[in-house]
Amino acid sequence: MNKPVAGPLEGAGPASVAADSGPGGGGGRHDKWRLHALVVADDRGRVIEWNEAATLVFGYEREEVLGRHLSKLILPPPRRQEGIRRFQSLFDGDGDGASRPASAPIEAVAMRSSGEEIPVLARVTRTATAPPNYVFSICDLSGTEPTELNHRQLEAIVACSEDAIGTVALDGTVMAWNAAAEEIYGFSAAEAIGDKVENLTVPRELRGELQHWQRRLARGETIETETRRLRRDGSEVVVFLRGLPVRGDAGTVIAAVWIARDITDRRRREEREREEAESLRWVRRIGSALAGEDLLLAAQPIIDLRSGRVDHHELLLRMDLGTRLAKPDEFIGLAERSGQIREIDLWAVRRGVEFAAKAPVAINISAKSLGSELLLAEIDRGLERSGVSPERVTIEITETAGAEDLEQAAAWVARLTRRGCRVSLDDFGTGYGAFTYLNRLQVRELKIAREFVARLRHSEADRRVVSTIVAVGRNFGMTMVAEGVEDEETLEIVEGFGVELAQGHLFGRPEIIGEGWGEPG
Secondary structure (H helix, E strand, C coil): CCCCCCCCCCCCCCCCCCCCCCCCCCCCHHHHCCCEEEEEECCCCEEEEECHHHHHHHCCCHHHHCCCEHHHHHCCHHHHHHHHHHHHHCCCCCCCCCCCCCCCCEEEEEECCCCCEEEEEEEEEECCCCCCCEEEEEEECCCCCCHHHHHHHHHHHHHHCCCEEEEEECCCEEEEECHHHHHHHCCCHHHHCCCEHHHHCCCHHHHHHHHHHHHHHHCCCCEEEEEEEECCCCCEEEEEEEEEEEECCCCCEEEEEEEEEECHHHHHHHHHHHHHHHHHHHHHHHHHHHHCCCEEEEEEEEEECCCCCEEEEEEEEEEECCCCEECHHHHHHHHHHHCCHHHHHHHHHHHHHHHCCCCCEEEECCHHHCCCHHHHHHHHHHHHHHCCCHHHEEEEEEHHHHHCCHHHHHHHHHHHHHCCCEEEEEEECCCCCHHHHHHHCCCCEEEECHHHHCCCCCCHHHHHHHHHHHHHHHHCCCEEEECCCCCHHHHHHHHHHCCCEEECCCCCCCEECCCCCCCCC
16 A cells, blocks of 8 residues: 655645635635545555544544545445546546646535535545555535534643633533533533533622623623632632633624633742742841831820829830831731841830830730840849839730740749839730639739720620629739720720720820820929
8 A cells, every 4th residue: 555645745634624725726715614624545546544624524533444445435325436437537548647736626425424425525636656646635515614623623622721621601601611620620521511600610709700701701802810719619729711702603702711720829829929028028127127216116095994094005016117107917926937026025125114214104025025034134224224113114915925834924924023013914815824824923904805895885795704804803903904995885884894994095096105205294
């Protein structure tokens, strides 16, 4: 059997679906939109090459037809002898070995593997080989759409794609669903096809967004965006999503293809990189603030409810960023992780003790500094340098700070109280060992967490909690402070519980300490 030759077959393959052009094309406008089966036969009419379009037109796979007589494959039985005769007589008398141009197109009736008869337009070209081969270009005139081959190629691409690809009707019904979509979303094709895409993968809060995109696709627009989608197990995946309109014969949009790539890992990596970059910026800001004058203290009054006068001020840390003041929530956690918190605490104690010469103050310290010998030494130096009475200095520690090392905390608090300073337990009630801390730590003041105080007007449960905290604190001989008192009704409730001190916007907001701050004179 002769091998197919180069030349006429170069480039003849799955992409060869467009018609020949130019004079002698024969098929005119029909060929432009028809499939061209390209078949090569030897001089005995046996098939030696068969392209994918031929498979689509006739239904035979290439492996099935090689070596078989072409006429017996594609011609109806009543027409086979005539077909064989016409093939043999096509180039009778040509012995010069030269290639021949394509013959005039021949309209004929061919047969698919199923037995269905179809009209075709065939052209034959003889190759310059000895013996010659014959290239048949057979155009299907039965109405097969030109996109059928493209569809088969697309199906192969879709099936193997790592991107999730689904075809969705304009009403949102899933029509196709590839293996990557099954992998990314967790829904099998059987589960997805026929259901609405919004029921499968779209978070409820993003369904309006999807409807907007569907309207845009219906107008022929394309979509490219990053968004969130749901998996079958309810977890979320971040995807880069591309939506493409699908047009029908009349050119109108009839569906959409959605292509999604899972970028969850990439988004997480980018988020980590952003967080690391932001952390590094904050570390530099904190270092710069400690070296300069960008750390500030704001004072908020704490009122004696019996006299209505200011008992002392809580000093609250701020950082001047130039355009605004940053609160501790923005940078204290990072300062604890970077180790800069100890320097911040030393700075706060140093400045706080200085301000205590003007008015009694409460200075917040972090859990990392609880038990610090350096901090005790700084307090001693500040008291000695300023001549301030230790009772004018309250050190606030949080309930959870004491929990990290209760023995160390108890020893450190005892040493501090022996110096004459007051110790306040902040945010009381938010941890798990609240009453254990009261029993072990020599604190003078108990601050009821603002989250309980803020709900007193509306929550009977929170009223019971606060009432219990006040009763316990009174049994330990502690002064009770209610944080977060924002209105008269809440004030009336805490006064009814017997709370001695209160703090909140009702009495004054934190203000940056400036010249002239503190007690008169």
